[in-house]
Amino acid sequence: MKTTISVIKADTGSVGGHNRPSDEMVAKASERVAGAIQSGLLIDARVSFTGDDIALLMTHTRGTDNSDVHKFAWDTFVETTKIAKSQGLYGAGQDLLKDAFSGNVRGMGPGSAEMEIEERAAEPFVVFAGDKCGPGVFNHPLFSCFADPYHNAGLLLAPEMHAGFTFTVMDVNHTESDRTITLKAPEDYYDLCTLLRDPNRYIIASVTENATGLIAAVASTSRLHNIAGKYVGKDDPVAIVRTQKQFPSTGEILSPWALAQYTLGDNRGSHHVAVMPVKQNTIISFFDGPTVMSAAGYCVHEGKLTGPVDYFDQPFWDVIREKATEKTLAMREQGFFNPAMGPQDEMEYTGVMENLKRLDSRFVKKEGDTAK
Ligand code: F6R
Numbered sequence: 001m002k003t004t005i006s007v008i009k010a011d012t013g014s015v016g017g018h019n020r021p022s023d024e025m026v027a028k029a030s031e032r033v034a035g036a037i038q039s040g041l042l043i044d045a046r047v048s049f050t051g052d053d054i055a056l057l058m059t060h061t062r063g064t065d066n067s068d069v070h071k072f073a074w075d076t077f078v079e080t081t082k083i084a085k086s087q088g089l090y091g092a093g094q095d096l097l098k099d100a101f102s103g104n105v106r107g108m109g110p111g112s113a114e115m116e117i118e119e120r121a122a123e124p125f126v127v128f129a130g131d132k133c134g135p136g137v138f139n140h141p142l143f144s145c146f147a148d149p150y151h152n153a154g155l156l157l158a159p160e161m162h163a164g165f166t167f168t169v170m171d172v173n174h175t176e177s178d179r180t181i182t183l184k185a186p187e188d189y190y191d192l193c194t195l196l197r198d199p200n201r202y203i204i205a206s207v208t209e210n211a212t213g214l215i216a217a218v219a220s221t222s223r224l225h226n227i228a229g230k231y232v233g234k235d236d237p238v239a240i241v242r243t244q245k246q247f248p249s250t251g252e253i254l255s256p257w258a259l260a261q262y263t264l265g266d267n268r269g270s271h272h273v274a275v276m277p278v279k280q281n282t283i284i285s286f287f288d289g290p291t292v293m294s295a296a297g298y299c300v301h302e303g304k305l306t307g308p309v310d311y312f313d314q315p316f317w318d319v320i321r322e323k324a325t326e327k328t329l330a331m332r333e334q335g336f337f338n339p340a341m342g343p344q345d346e347m348e349y350t351g352v353m354e355n356l357k358r359l360d361s362r363f364v365k366k367e368g369d370t371a372k
């Protein structure tokens with residue numbers, strides 16, 4: 001039996017600004033997944049939130065991109081939107097960018113990460129969910145845990161992993177269709193680095209193991225701005241990563257998050273701040289952020305989930321949270337000056353472009369200046 005693990009998340013409205021869904025919205029999502037388990041659509045599920053995004057973790061046997069599962073998730077978000085509207089919450093239905101469901105949530109607003117696996121005897125995995133994040137926030141940590149022995153000591157110590165991993169990277173600026181490239185580590189190491197250095201355009205979509213071809217990780221790749229053509233909220237990606245044995249250990253997967261990397265997100269999706277690793281169901285606060293990431297561990301057996309283990313709910317991460325705060329404050333001291341505020345082609349709101357256009361006519365050229 002093959003098991004599919006699907007994570008689909010959306011911001012469908014929140015209390016007190018872009019902050020967190022209401023208890024009633026989360027209860028509605030939980031009630032609906034319980035019904036879907038009862039009806040046999042799903043084997044198991046968990047509902048959580050990170051900032052203003054509700055994430056549905058679902059297991060089933062229908063494969064990835066299954067229209068019944070995607071429709072169920074879409075309808076669930078339509079229901080939570082109704083509650084948000086009835087409570088007068090902010091941004092109700094924010095991530096539901098299309099009026100009617102058409103087969104698959106991809107390209108419709110909600111983020112999704114899915115993998116179909118032949119379960120190992122023990123099948124541990126991690127689900128990451130971020131809020132106020134850039135779309136490529138997983139580039140650094142996935143690259144580091146699958147290709148960098150600084151974090152994945154197993155690349156040197158565990159013979160199973162010595163052959164490395166293959167990365168499928170998507171060019172998310174190509175909106176007409178999915179445009180991907182497949183690069184192998186260690187063979188294509190520098191080419192991989194060349195792309196991953198730009199996490200707003202080139203985004204890791206999946207990782208497979210070279211020795212076995214097994215799927216190791218998947219991440220959501222949607223850019224809401226590219227779907228809607230304007231700012232409608234931050235992309236807030238999710239990822240699923242298999243751990244242990246032939247894959248990096250859980251600790252190796254978590255290790256890169258100690259960097260508290262800078263990402264383009266936070267206030268108005270337009271500021272560079274440090275990613276803070278947080279407990280599941282954490283709210284948003286400072287400067288509409290800080291950008292947060294949660295990590296939950298599970299085991300799946302015949303589709304049944306055990307967990308979560310809330311990995312960032314551990315004293316080690318208190319120090320990293322302080323580090324993230326300090327890095328964010330250091331950048332915030334610089335206010336709107338780049339790179340604190342992002343570059344103009346990455347501005348999520350249109351204000352800067354409109355102001356520049358208006359100011360353009362007020363520029364004066366020096367008399368007699370022949371410079372083009
Ligand atoms: C960032 C975010 C917030 C909003 C900001 C303004 O992802 O959600 O920073 O951009 O609070 O929101 P609006 O434009 O909805 O008033």
Ligand code: MG
Pocket residue numbers: 011014018019052091094233
């Ligand atoms: Mg929101």
Ligand code: MG
Pocket residue numbers: 011051052053131132233234236
């Ligand atoms: Mg969000």
